[in-house]
Amino acid sequence: xxxxxxxxxxxxxxxxxxxxxxxxxxxxxxxxxxxxxxxxxxxxxxxxxxxxxxxxxxxxxxxxxxxxxxxxxxxxxxxxxxxxxxxxxxxxxxxxxxxxxxxxxxxxxxxxxxxxxxxxxxxxxxxxxxxxx
Numbered sequence: 853x854x855x856x857x858x859x860x861x862x863x864x865x866x867x868x869x870x871x872x873x874x875x876x877x878x879x880x881x882x883x884x885x886x887x888x889x890x891x892x893x894x895x896x897x898x899x900x901x902x903x904x905x906x907x908x909x910x911x912x913x914x915x916x917x918x919x920x921x922x923x924x925x926x927x928x929x930x931x932x933x934x935x936x937x938x939x940x941x942x943x944x945x946x947x948x949x950x951x952x953x954x955x956x957x958x959x960x961x962x963x964x965x966x967x968x969x970x971x972x973x974x975x976x977x978x979x980x981x982x983x984x985x
Contacts, residue, residue: 858921860884860908861929862901868893870927875900882921884908884930909947 857874861867862883871881871894881901885891888905891898906917908930918926 854878854880855925856880856882856921856923857925857927858882858884858904858918858923859927859929861931862903863889863891863893864929864931865893867927867929868897870929871901872897882917882923884914884917 855878857879859867859871859874859881860883862871862881863885867883868891871883874881875897881897883894883901883903884906885903886905886907888903894901902921904917904920906913908914908928
């Protein structure tokens, strides 16, 4: 039986590269996306990943997404996707960095997530603490 992983932020550069790596390792890969659009970074693997619409800042939608794919591993790479936009929207950027991982961790800690699920990796936008010059 293959391992199942879900990647938030799969449409971004790091998320799509992680998806390729996990697919090569034999994983069944799901991706959490905020909206269904063509993701250029997924062009080469789109037929091998399943995209689930959810918002990491909205706990009920994230719970539904996790329960629908029942992953053993969660990789949280969701963030503001365009760094200059993070400077224009610092509160939203901070929410992705802090709230996103908090929701995932709380789901795991409170056993609301599928059995055996573990938050394996969390990345956040470094620009949320840097001031552009």
